[in-house]
Amino acid sequence: MPIIKSHYNPPLIFKNGHFSTIHSGVYRSVSGVYQKRERITLSDQDFIDLDWSFAAFHQNVSKLIVILHGLEGNAQRAYVKGTAKIFNRNGYDAVAMNFRSCSGELNRLFRSYNAGATEDLREVIEHILTNYPHYNHIVLKGFSLGGNMMLKYLGEPIRVPKEIKAAIAISVPCQLEGSLKQMRRVENYLYSRMFITHLQEKLKRKHEAFPSLIKLEDIKKANSMFLFDNLYTSKAHGYKDAQDYYDKCSSKQFIPYIKIPTLLINAKNDSFLSKCCFPIEEAEQNEHFYLEMPKYGGHVGFFDRNDVYYNEKRALNFATLA
Structure with a gap:
């Protein structure tokens, strides 16, 4: 699809990429999200912890957002809870996936997690579809390393379940070496x-x-x-x-094969990303893949007023339209 023109224009101080990155990662806090933990056993007998939060004042919820954190993150990070909060308030249940060893307890095996560990995401999705069949509209949202994993998953040759309707990736190093x-x-x-x-x-x-x-x-x-x-x-x-x-x-090579509506938001002043982490050609050639490159935002920054960040509003809007 054509590159999406971004309208993100934060307050002056948040136009500094480093300030935006640090403020979001260190100083932001999100209240009002109550999480319930579920531990699932993987096929290799290791475990992953899932943290659930639920739609406010909604019954018989059929919509779910699955959230993937970044390097050394977890489901309690503000950017994860901020996403869960806005989706919970708009009729979605939310489940945040803690990667192996990221939920406060070391995992059982020598291996842990990495930017391409789509086998873990695949097992989590299968667990949800098997044990919670009432979710027939699933949205994925991945941040940074988790966004790379998500994009790779969507572009791999194994079929993506029909229940997954849309995906949003934020601040993704889709070319890892860069x-x-x-x-x-x-x-x-x-x-x-x-x-x-x-x-x-x-x-x-x-x-x-x-x-x-x-x-x-x-x-x-x-x-x-x-x-x-x-x-x-x-x-x-x-x-x-x-x-x-x-x-x-690196997920960039998988983007041409993505077949569900997918939005990637990478800020131009994200100091973690090289030029090759902006998949412009891939976006122009794949009708399902949308690329937005705001001038500001830093790395998983995107501060906005009323403590609802720009990427959270965009994710909800994109999921609604998909």
Whole structure:
């Protein structure tokens, strides 16, 4: 489809991409979302925790939004709860998927999650359709790494269930290597250090559980995203190395095969994204894929008034029209 013209115009201070990113990720809080946890056992005997919230003042709800968080996120992040809140208020139940090891408890296996782990999303969708058959209108929304996973899922050759009607992706590094190069830039140093610190701490816990599979000295040396992915992410999930992981899991190559209405919102001032993370040609050639590139928004920022963020309003509008 043609590129969508964006009308997002935040207050002056939020036109700074870094301020928008940090404010949304660190200072925003969302109240009024009450979540109920469900643990499901996967086919490999690991587990994933789902956090449900329900439509206000609605009975016999048939609509559901499935929300996927970003790198080292969880279902309690403000951007997840903000989405759940606006959809709950408009007749949708919401279920937020915590990736393996992201729900406050280390998962059972040596592997965890990655940007291309669509097998986990597929099992969650199958669980919902089997155990909650009253949901006949399902919308997906993925943020950052979770958005990459979602786009890859939608474009893979395995059939997408007919109950999935639309999808919205926010701030997605759909070309993983390009995003990795961006994260090496000086302006992104603090973000990179934060991610690496979290990931190394988790990997130390993996060492305690699986001492024969990974060494502490190797964990300490993995002090960049590339080295971490080369040491753990790729090997634990069946890829040759980090480059093989990036090549096979980048969602950009799957976008041409998406066959349901899908909206991607990537801000032009998102410091996490390289030029190749803006799939303009793919959008122009796929009638089901819509690309919006606001001038502002940072990474999962999109501040708007009344504590309802722009991407949340756009997601509801897109889901309604789909």
